[in-house]
Amino acid sequence: MPDLAVGKKRFIQPNMCFTNLTNQDKSTLSQSDNCFFSEALSEDYSPILPGLPDDVAEYCLALVPRSNFPAMGGVCKRWRSFIQSKAFTTVRKLAGMLEEWLYFLTTDCEEKESHWEVVDCLGRKCRSLPPMPGPGKAGFGVVVLNGKLLVMAGYSALEGTASASAEVHQYDSCLNRYGFLKHST
Amino acid sequence: MAERGESSEAVMLKKTEEEKLRKGKMIVGDESKAGYEEEGKKVKLVTSDGVTMEVEISIVKEMEIIQTFIGATDTDDSFIFPISNVSSHILNQIIELVKGEYDQELAKKLSHDELKEILVAANYLNMKTLFHFIATAIANVIQNKSVEFVRDFFGIVNDFTEEEEAELRKTNAWAFEGVDED
CATH class of the missing domain: 1.20.1280 (Monooxygenase)
Known part of the structure; x- marks a missing residue:
């Protein structure tokens, strides 16, 4: 079938120009x-x-x-x-x-330990976060960076003696998971 | 625009059309689309398996890749557009989905391979509504399913070690709540 062969030849290059023409206005659909x-x-x-x-x-x-x-x-x-x-x-x-989620730090009924809770953008309570790693702390700093929650420093009271902490915990809001941020000493 | 168009499109035009072009009759812009907007009109597309299909203009309108071409050249009814990345089977599925006004029920009947092929075709043809529709159908497959189901459905190899997986389950309590029955 000679026609088919001719047809094929004609079609090879047109495809290339299709690509050229449409790449200009592709935003979400990319190359x-x-x-x-x-x-x-x-x-x-x-x-x-x-x-x-x-x-x-x-x-x-x-x-x-x-x-x-x-x-x-x-x-x-x-x-x-x-x-x-x-x-x-x-x-x-x-x-x-x-989706915007709101994280807030609250205490449990006995007001002894604090934990995080999450509500979604409609104000529905989603869930509680897993407990922060390490001994219960107070006076720590919190900052959000690129969707990660950083819980820094603070002090913990164990058996009556308070000790300052230099630890930084990072909570990944996508994976619902705490990790340690390593710091050089 | 016109310069770019001339250099790349000339390859595709038939002899007679090339002559028209030389005579300066090429129309660039929206005016040239007008001829394609008649009801019931069809456009010829030739698929990767060599099948020439006549497709209604209302469907071809969603294929921005073809529209860009129609808009930039002086094509007529006899013009055949090659869509060499799309098989006739997939093109038929696409036509059905567009005609069915993107009904999620239709998407449920598609196999996993069909979903993927239609998505790739929609990306190539630059059909934005279809692309979003199929991507959403795939996202729905992932939603509320167990990791085992997702791996199995998409043919993904689990590259976590047993220890890693046990650790994930332990520290990821949410992840395993509210999973649908497979």
């Missing part, structure tokens, strides 16, 4: 093919969703509501590192999926 193939070549590369270019897969994950993130962080290492990354926040912002 997936390029990055897909270059990344696929490196050896220990694992895609976020097999069979999909990463930028497309990232968009899919960004559309999942936030309360699912801790579970998603347990799927594989690639997902875990992506969910912890700043890039994930950026994609969710682009997709209009950022």
Whole structure:
């Protein structure tokens, strides 16, 4: 079939110009093919969703509501590192999926220990955070950086003697998890 | 715009159209789209498996990649657009989804592979509504499901060691609450 052969020839280049024409106005839909193939070549590369270019897969994950993130962080290492990354926040912002949660520090009924609680943007109580690691502290400082809650210093009273603490704990709000921030001595 | 258009599009035009172009009849901009907006009109697309399909203009309108092309060149009814990244099977699925006005029930009937292929096609054809629709369908698959279900559905290999996984379960109590039945 000579027609088919001619047809094929004609079609090879037009595709290239399609790409040229449309890249200009792509915002959320980006040039997936390029990055897909270059990344696929490196050896220990694992895609976020097999069979999909990463930028497309990232968009899919960004559309999942936030309360699912801790579970998603347990799927594989690639997902875990992506969910912890700043890039994930950026994609969710682009997709209009950022959810504001309010964290507040409160005491339990006996007013002995303090713990964190979370409410979502509609004021519904979601859950309590896991207890902060280490002995119960007072007088610590709190700051939020890139979606991570930093609990710094303070003092703890053990058996009547108060001792100052130089520890910094970092709470990852996406993965619902505390970690230590290492400091040099 | 016109310069860029001329250099890249010329390749695609048939002889007669090339002549028109030389005579300076090329129309750039929205005016040239007008001819494509008639009801019931069809546009010919040839898929990756070589099938030529006549697709209603109302559906082709969502394919921004084709629209950009129509808008920038003087094409006529006989023009065949190659969409070499999309198979006829997937194009048929796309047509059905657009005609069904993006009903989530339709998405539920799609296999995992179909979901992925349609998403890649929507990305290539620059169909924004379809892209968001399918991405949402995939996000719905992930939502409230156990990690095992998600791994299994997407073919993801669990690369955590047993110790790491036990640690995750211990420190991640939320993660395993309120999971749907698979």
